[in-house]
Amino acid sequence: MNKSFFSIKIKTLLVIAPERSLLRKINDALLLVKKNDSREYKNLFSRLNVIFITNKSGHANEFFMPEKIWFSNTSVIVKNDLKWLASLIIHEAFHATQFKNGKYILPLGDKLEKPAIKVQEKFLKKLEGVLGKRDLEHSYKEKYWEKMEEDKISFAYFRNLLSFLDSNKLRIKHIKV
Ligand SMILES: [Zn+2]
Numbered sequence: 001m002n003k004s005f006f007s008i009k010i011k012t013l014l015v016i017a018p019e020r021s022l023l024r025k026i027n028d029a030l031l032l033v034k035k036n037d038s039r040e041y042k043n044l045f046s047r048l049n050v051i052f053i054t055n056k057s058g059h060a061n062e063f064f065m066p067e068k069i070w071f072s073n074t075s076v077i078v079k080n081d082l083k084w085l086a087s088l089i090i091h092e093a094f095h096a097t098q099f100k101n102g103k104y105i106l107p108l109g110d111k112l113e114k115p116a117i118k119v120q121e122k123f124l125k126k127l128e129g130v131l132g133k134r135d136l137e138h139s140y141k142e143k144y145w146e147k148m149e150e151d152k153i154s155f156a157y158f159r160n161l162l163s164f165l166d167s168n169k170l171r172i173k174h175i176k177v
Pocket of ligand 1: 091092095112113116
């Protein structure tokens with residue numbers, strides 16, 4: 001893997017991305033969480049160890065346990081606004097609470113997604129009032145899953161990146177935001 005990445009550390013959370021601007025956006029989203037919901041902000045750090053933005057475009061993203069790594073292709077970060085991104089990070093981190101001994105308690109699907117969406121909705125509502133309900137249904141039922149399906153190849157790529165990360169085979173330059 002020749003591609004190099006940049007990283008920042010926010011408390012215990014490592015954020016890796018191919019471009020500095022993506023790191024800044026994640027940092028800004030986290031600041032938004034901090035400002036609006038200090039409890040969710042605190043929870044983030046026990047639920048999430050790494051946010052890894054890949055060098056691929058597309059909307060696929062996946063949360064890995066027990067590593068507590070959220071992999072996401074760049075379009076998820078680039079195409080979404082800051083508030084949505086902040087709520088998505090909370091959604092993904094919530095998935096860490098749905099595991100026992102590093103395994104999903106329930107099969108993938110609605111039973112996992114519904115509670116995570118609920119937590120995300122609650123946060124968006126706090127952030128935007130009634131607007132918080134904006135396009136959650138739309139995103140998850142029409143766009144989100146379809147795009148995930150279209151992007152199956154990414155899931156194998158995430159696994160590759162994970163093994164490269166584990167064996168220190170990625171070039172990652174640590175920077176300050
Ligand atoms: Zn989810």
